[in-house]
Amino acid sequence: MSNIGSFDERVRTFDWSIAERELEYTAGSGINIGWYCADRICAKGGAQKLALLWENAQGEEKRFTYDDVRVYSNAVGAFLRRLGVERGDRVCLFMDKVPELYIGAVGVLKIGAIAQPLFSAFGDESLHVRLENAGTSVIVTQRKHASKVRKILDRLPQLRHVVIVDHDGARALKEREVAFRMEAERVETLDLCPTTAESPSLLHYTSGTTGMPKGVQHVHYSLVSQYLTAKWVLDLTEKDIYWCTADPGWVTGTSYGIIAPWSLGVTQVVLDAGFSAEAWYRLIEKYRVTVWYSAPTAIRSLMKAGDELVKQFDLSSLRHLISVGEPLNAEAVVWSERVFGLAFHDSYWQTETGSIVISNYPGLPIKAGSMGKPFPGVTAGLLDVQTFEPITAPGVVGVIALRPDWPAMMRGYWQNEATYQAKFKNGWYMPGDRARLDREGYFWFVGRDDDVINTAGHLVSPFEVESALLEHPAVAESAVVSKPDPINMEVVKAFVALKPGFSPSDELELDIMNFIRKKLSPLAMPQAIEYVASLPKTRSGKIMRRLLHAKEWGEDLGDTSTIEND
Numbered sequence: 001m002s003n004i005g006s007f008d009e010r011v012r013t014f015d016w017s018i019a020e021r022e023l024e025y026t027a028g029s030g031i032n033i034g035w036y037c038a039d040r041i042c043a044k045g046g047a048q049k050l051a052l053l054w055e056n057a058q059g060e061e062k063r064f065t066y067d068d069v070r071v072y073s074n075a076v077g078a079f080l081r082r083l084g085v086e087r088g089d090r091v092c093l094f095m096d097k098v099p100e101l102y103i104g105a106v107g108v109l110k111i112g113a114i115a116q117p118l119f120s121a122f123g124d125e126s127l128h129v130r131l132e133n134a135g136t137s138v139i140v141t142q143r144k145h146a147s148k149v150r151k152i153l154d155r156l157p158q159l160r161h162v163v164i165v166d167h168d169g170a171r172a173l174k175e176r177e178v179a180f181r182m183e184a185e186r187v188e189t190l191d192l193c194p195t196t197a198e199s200p201s202l203l204h205y206t207s208g209t210t211g212m213p214k215g216v217q218h219v220h221y222s223l224v225s226q227y228l229t230a231k232w233v234l235d236l237t238e239k240d241i242y243w244c245t246a247d248p249g250w251v252t253g254t255s256y257g258i259i260a261p262w263s264l265g266v267t268q269v270v271l272d273a274g275f276s277a278e279a280w281y282r283l284i285e286k287y288r289v290t291v292w293y294s295a296p297t298a299i300r301s302l303m304k305a306g307d308e309l310v311k312q313f314d315l316s317s318l319r320h321l322i323s324v325g326e327p328l329n330a331e332a333v334v335w336s337e338r339v340f341g342l343a344f345h346d347s348y349w350q351t352e353t354g355s356i357v358i359s360n361y362p363g364l365p366i367k368a369g370s371m372g373k374p375f376p377g378v379t380a381g382l383l384d385v386q387t388f389e390p391i392t393a394p395g396v397v398g399v400i401a402l403r404p405d406w407p408a409m410m411r412g413y414w415q416n417e418a419t420y421q422a423k424f425k426n427g428w429y430m431p432g433d434r435a436r437l438d439r440e441g442y443f444w445f446v447g448r449d450d451d452v453i454n455t456a457g458h459l460v461s462p463f464e465v466e467s468a469l470l471e472h473p474a475v476a477e478s479a480v481v482s483k484p485d486p487i488n489m490e491v492v493k494a495f496v497a498l499k500p501g502f503s504p505s506d507e508l509e510l511d512i513m514n515f516i517r518k519k520l521s522p523l524a525m526p527q528a529i530e531y532v533a534s535l536p537k538t539r540s541g542k543i544m545r546r547l548l549h550a551k552e553w554g555e556d557l558g559d560t561s562t563i564e565n566d
């Protein structure tokens, strides 16, 4: 029997107080995610239970019990306090998937500071805009990433300390740098910051169509959503060995890679390494993984590696598979059912929603290709693309709309009230996606409602890439759109007009690609560059991205005069 039991019964009788009771939280009292992820589990007899089974590409292994997470997160919290970090300060976590990232986040939350995780593959420019926007005062990183921080230090006067977690102390530290070894001392006690439901917890940056990335502000009360969705959608129980393949630089890796599993006292596995089908299957076999939360690009990559490889491993421990981040194509669901004997359950949500809002559930029939139904307690519908009136007829495309009343919903964009308000209409929150509903209330994803590129489950803003391209000496102007890709669903493509004196060449193409990879990230790097003499523009001079996009996707443009008059 699954945790959720009967889906329909849960919908009928739903109340968030179900989770509050289990968490022994009463409205108005204190709530601190950091404490829930370690100290509470220890207090309930779980101190010696394994919280984290970690390994990296070099085959190094580490194991942490819940008591280890408790004392080392205390150590992180105490150290940051000694550096002067106070409640509400932004502390950026800029690391690979090392234990310090996971346990560090718990420590930051315990002292009431705001954890700002950033993907470690980000280049100096991506890093700079996010640290500057957040007014971050401390960044915690590894030696291998410190050079990117050094490059932008001059432009970040508010960044007081650069904490390096793997510095041996032998070599000299550079400006503002300080060495910290998490496991040097077991810190038994730490004064917990008395955070309450609406105290800020995490600040996750996400990309939009226009403007720079936005900081999505979450609060400690989000725990209530993350806990219950993990129980009912991921079906996590105390016996599980859970593997969330997402990086905590992105929201899946924090909501369901730190907060959800640890607040439930579950043992989780982390692989700090790049993708390899063989390494993934070996990990599942070795640790006897039971619940696996992954993403469509990874599943498509596994499909590509072939069925024969699957047969070389004993994957019989697996019992529940869930996916998130991009459309999960029907073929991937059918394939997983064939090779693992288990269908991947698609789930839909985003950085702003903080927790799963639409999903497939254990026990509820899966319609391959559909995202499933709203989580009990989440009201979801579709609105007309033009009038924003609710759509009830099945099969009609509309924008997804959610009543913003579940605990993990964002509380705002960091210092950007106008953009936040623009996401709401008539009391609905619009995540920026289009879908269809069928007669049984299942949602079918259609596409984004904006120009944001979703490559391998990661959002890339065309605006951010275009801005960075303009800094390349050869680029006069550019337009960035998505291009279809069999594995990553979409990849970045740039149309580039060169400055006088530069001519198209393969070397220049590579140079531009590397320029973006280093400045922004490997994800944002254009996989294709097309040289053009000029870019199509509206009469008012706006570049017509939509025209280029339609060409890439072989879509009919219809009446282009409306585009030109934009």
Ligand code: WT7
Pocket: 206, 251, 252, 323, 324, 325, 326, 327, 328, 346, 347, 348, 349, 350, 351, 352, 371, 431, 432, 433, 445, 448, 454, 457, 458, 459
């Ligand atoms: C955007 C959110 C929280 C998940 C990690 C990404 C797209 C997400 C699905 C899905 C089709 C999906 C949407 C969404 N997306 N899940 N199951 N099917 N599209 O979080 O970076 O904030 O991206 O990813 O477009 O708005 P994110």
